[in-house]
Amino acid sequence: xTLFELKEKLATMNTAIKADADWIAEKAADPxxxxxxxxxxxxxxxxxxxxxxxLQKQHDEMEAQxxxxxxxxxxxxxxxxxxxxxxxxxFYKAALMGGDVRKTYEGLGAIPISQSDLGYGENLLPSNMxxxxxxxxxxxxxxxxxxxxxxITGLEEPKLAFSFGEDGASLADVADTQTANEIxxxxxxVTYGRFKTKxxxxxxxxxxxxxxxxxxxxxxNALKSGLAMKEKMNxxxxxxxxxxxxxxxxxxxxxxxxxxxxxxxxxxKALGDLPDAYSENAxxxxxxxxxxxxxxxxxxxxxPLWGMKPEDVIGYPxxxxxxxxxxxxxxxxxxxxxxxxxxxxxxxxxxKAGEYYFILTAWGDHQIKLASAFRLAYVxxxxxxxxxxxxxxxxxxxxxxxxxxxxxxxxxxxGAVTYLWQTFTSGEWTDxxxxxxxxxxxxxxxKSTDGGKSMRCKVTYTDAxxxxxxxxxxxxxxxx
Numbered sequence: 001x002t003l004f005e006l007k008e009k010l011a012t013m014n015t016a017i018k019a020d021a022d023w024i025a026e027k028a029a030d031p032x033x034x035x036x037x038x039x040x041x042x043x044x045x046x047x048x049x050x051x052x053x054x055l056q057k058q059h060d061e062m063e064a065q066x067x068x069x070x071x072x073x074x075x076x077x078x079x080x081x082x083x084x085x086x087x088x089x090x091f092y093k094a095a096l097m098g099g100d101v102r103k104t105y106e107g108l109g110a111i112p113i114s115q116s117d118l119g120y121g122e123n124l125l126p127s128n129m130x131x132x133x134x135x136x137x138x139x140x141x142x143x144x145x146x147x148x149x150x151x152i153t154g155l156e157e158p159k160l161a162f163s164f165g166e167d168g169a170s171l172a173d174v175a176d177t178q179t180a181n182e183i184x185x186x187x188x189x190v191t192y193g194r195f196k197t198k199x200x201x202x203x204x205x206x207x208x209x210x211x212x213x214x215x216x217x218x219x220x221n222a223l224k225s226g227l228a229m230k231e232k233m234n235x236x237x238x239x240x241x242x243x244x245x246x247x248x249x250x251x252x253x254x255x256x257x258x259x260x261x262x263x264x265x266x267x268x269k270a271l272g273d274l275p276d277a278y279s280e281n282a283x284x285x286x287x288x289x290x291x292x293x294x295x296x297x298x299x300x301x302x303x304p305l306w307g308m309k310p311e312d313v314i315g316y317p318x319x320x321x322x323x324x325x326x327x328x329x330x331x332x333x334x335x336x337x338x339x340x341x342x343x344x345x346x347x348x349x350x351x352k353a354g355e356y357y358f359i360l361t362a363w364g365d366h367q368i369k370l371a372s373a374f375r376l377a378y379v380x381x382x383x384x385x386x387x388x389x390x391x392x393x394x395x396x397x398x399x400x401x402x403x404x405x406x407x408x409x410x411x412x413x414x415g416a417v418t419y420l421w422q423t424f425t426s427g428e429w430t431d432x433x434x435x436x437x438x439x440x441x442x443x444x445x446x447k448s449t450d451g452g453k454s455m456r457c458k459v460t461y462t463d464a465x466x467x468x469x470x471x472x473x474x475x476x477x478x479x480x
Contacts, residue, residue: 006059013052020045084108088129089212092219095123095347096208096356123345125360130343133223134362140228142319143235146283146332151339155192159183159334159369176275178372182254192338194363195244199226205354223360231337234366236323247366249328254371259380259465263294263327266377267314270329278331278373284310286327286377288320330374339364380465381415382407386457386472395450395480400443401457401472415463424454424474431458451479 024041027033091104101123108126125133135151160183201222207214234240237248245251258273260266267284274282291310299306310318316329340363348357368374385405393399401419406412421436421444422429432439436447444455454474461468 006055006062010052010055010059013048013055017045017048017052020048085216086212088216088220091126091129092203092215092358093208095345096203096349096358125343125345130341133220133227133360134339134343134364140225141231142321143231143285143332143335144228144337146285146317146319148333148336149338150336151341152192153341155338157190157336157369159188159190176277176372178256179275179277179370182370182372190336190367190369192336192365192367194340195247195365197227197230197362197364199223199230199360199362201226201358201360203356203358205356208356219358223358227360227362231366232321232323235335236321236325236328238325246368249368249374249376250326252368252371252374255368255374255376257326257376257378259378261380261382262297263290263377263379264298264314266379267327267329270327270375270377271314271316273375274330275372278334281331281333282329283317283319283332284314284327284329285319285321285324285332287322287324290327291318291320327377328374329377334370334373335366335368337364337366379407381410381412381461381463382466382468383412383417383459383461383470384468386459386470388457388472388475390475391473392476392478393446393455394478395446396448397477398438398443398445399455399457399475401459402442404459406461412461415461418460418462420458420460422456422458423450424456429456446477448480450477453477 020041024038024045027038027041087104087108091101091108093099094101094104105126108128131151135149160179199222201219203215203218207218234244234247235249237244238250240248240251249255256273258266258270260269263286267286271279271282271284295306295313343360343362346359346361348359349355350357383404384407385403386401387403389400389402399421404412404417419440419442421432421439423432424430432444437445442457444457446455454476456474457472459470459472
């Protein structure tokens with residue numbers, strides 16, 4: 001029997017003794033209760049006390065033995081940071097190698113509250129380690145720098161942190177129209193769910209039997225990196241199922257997308273579209289590659305623009321995240337990452353491969369509390385290139401506009417493409433008319449009298465976001 005089991009039995013025995021003592025105190029003053037019943041209960045209580053004393057003696061002896069063994073193997077160095085690493089390493093080794101995990105909790109000083117059955121139910125991660133892995137910010141997930149992160153079971157919170165309690169004050173009086181409509185449709189309280197996340201840290205046997213520092217760093221870096229990746233995947237998913245899509249800025253119903261001529265233009269317009277209540281504390285989350293590609297286009301060999309910080313160029317804090325394929329703009333105080341208390345761990349191993357696996361399971365939720373506090377910024381689809389099937393054509397022959405290129409790599413089928421052929425006359429390009437067959441189509445038929453002229457096509461693309469135009473190269477028409 002372990003020390004923890006003895007503690008549980010002692011607690012149960014003390015509860016039973018107290019129950020008997022309370023009964024005796026209550027019934028002794030009641031003349032209707034026979035003395036035989038009171039004597040029987042007193043005898044039962046005395047028997048329980050004797051049994052409790054026997055267990056207590058055994059408990060004290062075992063505790064003294066463990067304390068003596070602990071003192072002999074005490075790894076305390078006086079350096080709190082080093083001592084914590086040693087304690088963590090002892091915990092990980094015990095978990096991975098099948099040792100007594102419960103003993104290592106004492107070294108961590110983190111036995112979970114109300115978990116006297118530790119080891120019989122789930123393997124709970126020590127509370128201070130859970131807090132470090134789950135709640136404390138780390139740089140791998142940049143959203144943690146601007147969003148709230150918490151560990152609260154059954155969390156509920158209001159969407160707006162303020163209200164006017166005055167008679168006659170409506171929601172529209174204290175919020176912008178979009179926010180008021182959103183709350184009217186979805187309610188004013190956010191309830192956080194419990195969605196499972198499982199992360200596996202692989203530990204080679206050489207690391208397991210190496211230094212405590214390497215062991216702790218290997219496991220915790222793997223867990224933190226895996227957890228951060230999962231958080232980013234949830235927040236920027238484009239393919240989540242119905243149960244998880246509410247976590248994504250790209251799939252959350254109600255987040256408005258703002259188009260622009262380029263990524264910086266779209267971001268500026270999105271910031272301008274935010275209500276004042278959100279724009280004052282807004283941030284921009286985007287990919288670093290998108291930002292520098294935009295700067296390269298805007299700078300046009302201008303060194304000063306390259307030397308400026310992103311927030312100086314855009315005017316708001318910029319957070320780089322490799323999963324933000326479309327920039328997200330908004331007040332990130334209205335998004336929250338919450339983990340449920342009760343993180344558990346499992347272990348496994350592959351002896352042939354010399355690998356041990358520490359598996360962390362956590363339950364959490366990412367809630368975008370108000371969709372109206374965010375905007376998406378995207379570059380509208382534009383036609384950026386077109387060519388012709390030939391560079392010269394004999395008068396009376398045909399020329400075809402082809403090779404259309406769009407800035408987003410699409411085929412332009414979501415909009416409408418129109419054509420208008422032009423000829424170079426008297427030093428300027430002039431639109432052709434119905435006198436030329438196909439003048440407003442992709443294929444133009446030249447006339448026998450066009451010899452010596454030049455022709456080009458004006459290609460226009462129109463969709464819901466606007467109009468863009470490109471011109472093909474000039475085609476020389478030779479005499480027939």
